[in-house]
Amino acid sequence: MIQSSKLLSQTVREWSEAFMHRSMRDFKRVMNDTGLSFSQINILMCLMHGGCEGVSDIGERMGFTNAAASQAIDRLVQLDLVKRSENPQDRRGKQLELAPKGLALMQKGIEARTRWVEDVTESLTPAQQETIIAALTLLTEAARARTD
Amino acid sequence: MIQSSKLLSQTVREWSEAFMHRSMRDFKRVMNDTGLSFSQINILMCLMHGGCEGVSDIGERMGFTNAAASQAIDRLVQLDLVKRSENPQDRRGKQLELAPKGLALMQKGIEARTRWVEDVTESLTPAQQETIIAALTLLTEAARARTD
């Protein structure tokens, strides 16, 4: 099935390019609206998605020092977007999680990014909608499985 | 088909969240590897996608002044990522396009973002692959149609 595989590859490429282009515009808009930096939104996204444990962990994942992470998180805490509490198991460490306001902000972002999909899909036939559901479920599982 | 529509909405939401989380990590990695800023990569993406005409146009789309756009583009030109030439129709304006090096960089980025999809899809059945192709084609067309 060489031909089908090539078509798939091209399809994925075009979709990725179009989606990224739009996502970046939305991302930039959120930055302007909220006054948050790229890194700060990235931190919120990491907390939303799960897998970011402490301050140093976030620094590593984001590619900067734990000092920078501490400062960035501090601003997010002051803005009521992140809740920072002591870890009872290891009192050196901090437990970080999205505060309600931060969760709402992230959900609003996801809304914006997905609205155009929902718009187009509501005019599709049930069979076509099932196609989208099946495909996106596969892709979401693939994305989650790859934790590298 | 209320139930199916709700499921679709939820599916899109989860996919969007997972994809964005991964894309942002890749985006940050490209920033670190190349030393380019968020805005500079965004400009390259805009030129790649088409629809960014001159310097001021880019400034408007990116949400900053044309002075900032001029400076950002100048750095990209110095790095051989963007080709800036005079517009023969209106000699005040500049024609901007990706230089070969810039095009290669963007394509490498798309590669990275789509590799995980290609990885998972190559183990799927032809029928499942067709499902993905059909869904992503629909979504890509939707993304392109919405030029707002």
Added chain:
DNA sequence: GGATATAGTTAAGTATAATTAACTAATAAA
């Protein structure tokens, strides 16, 4: 032809993200 508007550049100043280095506090190891 002269006034106005548009496209872009340049320079100086501002704001802030991130680094380095020095520090505190809690845990682990010796």
Added chain:
DNA sequence: TTTATTAGTTAATTATACTTAACTATATCC
């Protein structure tokens, strides 16, 4: 218990993205 390691914070410095303002050059309008 003493030492070393780990987690995080803080302050001073650096780097740079972006703004404002002044400028040049081309195009359009009267």
